[in-house]
Amino acid sequence: MSGLLVVTGASRGIGRAIAERGLARGLAVGAIARSAGDLASLAALAPERVETGVADVRDAAAVGAAVDRAVARFGAPALVVAAAGTLGPIDRPWRLDAAALDEALAVTVTGTANLAAATVPAMLEAGRGTFVAVSASSASRVFPGWAAYGAAKAGLDAYVRYLADEAGDGLTAFSFVPGLTDTAMQAGLREVDEERFPMVAQFRRWHERGASKDPAVVAEALELALALPRDELHGALVEADQLLKRR
Numbered sequence: 001m002s003g004l005l006v007v008t009g010a011s012r013g014i015g016r017a018i019a020e021r022g023l024a025r026g027l028a029v030g031a032i033a034r035s036a037g038d039l040a041s042l043a044a045l046a047p048e049r050v051e052t053g054v055a056d057v058r059d060a061a062a063v064g065a066a067v068d069r070a071v072a073r074f075g076a077p078a079l080v081v082a083a084a085g086t087l088g089p090i091d092r093p094w095r096l097d098a099a100a101l102d103e104a105l106a107v108t109v110t111g112t113a114n115l116a117a118a119t120v121p122a123m124l125e126a127g128r129g130t131f132v133a134v135s136a137s138s139a140s141r142v143f144p145g146w147a148a149y150g151a152a153k154a155g156l157d158a159y160v161r162y163l164a165d166e167a168g169d170g171l172t173a174f175s176f177v178p179g180l181t182d183t184a185m186q187a188g189l190r191e192v193d194e195e196r197f198p199m200v201a202q203f204r205r206w207h208e209r210g211a212s213k214d215p216a217v218v219a220e221a222l223e224l225a226l227a228l229p230r231d232e233l234h235g236a237l238v239e240a241d242q243l244l245k246r247r
């Protein structure tokens, strides 16, 4: 791989693992998140190949400025990964806090659209590029308590299908589902009470049994995905666990 990888959610978890794998593969990385200290520790791994952007993905101008700085140093992105995400409010669908729901939808859907606005025109102009949106199985399967998360990821998947359809041949765009992964997001989930999240005991058991993947394994699965032919990816929903099984 060569060129620029732009990744949101690069401060920790899955986005961080994807950024680190990109660096290990020789890519330059435009790393975006809100946590400046964590981005600085990523940049310290390869200062000559990392441009950090402290930005909330809901802030289109801040995302645009961060991407522009990375593009000015390293050229048009070859690969863009929207990994920033939040579970949002966990509760019954009729009890969701409206402001928290708005925030979850905005981080997931608007944040990804902001990233696309900042990166896709340059990729189309270059005539090549791949845009990956990190989704979740909750978009199509019910995990009681996750209505906000499921709605946000379903909206994200629809957005990606439109992006794939409308961008034309110069871009490959797909949704990528990591499956259960051991990150801060999962740790927070295990703290939720059973009344709001009826499956919490199951998630705690999965964690105790070591069923959660290391984020580095998800980054490896994304690399497996990127090696697939375009017609298996473009507009599709690609599951890390399926790829890892076939490995």
Ligand SMILES: NC(=O)c1ccc[n+]([C@@H]2O[C@H](COP(=O)([O-])OP(=O)(O)OC[C@H]3O[C@@H](n4cnc5c(N)ncnc54)[C@H](OP(=O)(O)O)[C@@H]3O)[C@@H](O)[C@H]2O)c1
Pocket (backbone or CB within 6 Å): 008, 009, 010, 011, 012, 013, 014, 015, 016, 032, 033, 034, 035, 036, 038, 055, 056, 057, 058, 082, 083, 084, 085, 086, 107, 134, 135, 136, 137, 177, 178, 179, 180, 181, 182, 183, 184, 185, 186
């Ligand atoms: N872990 C799993 O089992 C799992 C399964 C399926 C899908 N996913 C998806 O994988 C992605 C990464 O999640 P994770 O598990 O790695 O969670 P995580 O450890 O909580 O990381 C979330 C990342 O998103 C960033 N982020 C959150 N809100 C943001 C905002 N408003 N602006 C900019 N960045 C923001 C965070 O950075 P800052 O806080 O520094 O901004 C952090 O880097 C998410 O899209 C998640 O939905 C995770």
